[in-house]
Amino acid sequence: MRDLLSVDRVANQIRLRRSTYSETFVLVEGGSDKTFYERFVDKLVCELVSVSGKPSSKLRVIAVLEILEKSSFQGILAIVDADFERLETLLYSSPNLLRTDTHDLETMLIKSPALNKVVAELGSEEKIAQFNRDVRLALLETGISVGYLLWISQCDGLNLTFEGITFSKFINEQTIQIDEIKLIRELKNKSQAFSLKDEDLQQRLMAEKSKSHDPWQVCCGHHLVEILSLSLRKAIGSNKAADVEPNSLERNLRLAYEEVFFRDTKLYLDIRIWESNNQPFKVLRNDI
Structure with a gap:
């Protein structure tokens, strides 16, 4: 009930803000x-609203959007992670709801x-050469x-805990x-x-992997960053764990992401299409 009230509160705050x-x-x-998208939006004509919280920030964003759309509120747009939605039924479809190109912002x-x-x-040229594989x-x-195991857990209602698993164990x-x-054993523990x-989980995993879904829609960005952190310690670098911890790496990736990279995404194009369909409302800076 508290979550519903807080979603209503966000919607009401936006309605109140509209008066000025x-x-x-x-x-x-x-x-x-919010920090990521702030770099691309025109702050003079666009305001970003962070809708975080439990149980799911994404569901809360969609709930706020639904409330505002039902009251015919104009000039509202929502951007969420795609998660597994391109592999299954969309949670909610709206011309005012856009999704990341890949599974989430981190995979982008x-x-x-x-x-x-x-x-x-952060890597070592010598070690990268010896690794002899494309890092990405x-x-x-x-x-x-x-x-895939995260997706299986969600689809089958297994409620497996992925947060806090130790990647170096597997x-x-x-x-x-x-x-x-x-x-599988780390997840079970x-x-x-x-x-x-x-054996049941491994067979289920093999069955899903055989379907050859787009890995960019399956892989979770936070998991890939954890693996990158591991790789920069030994496989392709010689860093101390504290120097390449995942939160720091995600920050480095955001800092290294240039405007020209964003312009090459479908999300960028989708935002431009939304702008053309919702004039005079604007989102992105003209120089991007």
């Missing part, structure tokens, strides 16, 4: 998303040349197993190869889900 502000409101999922950063810049800065591809190939730090049984059978 005639420009665009853009709803985003949280503080880091990793797919872009921002990753190359961070690896060049290696992250995807390893992270997809974790992504990923080889030298090769970045994943041991799926060790991953973290979730206290000992009734689940290793």
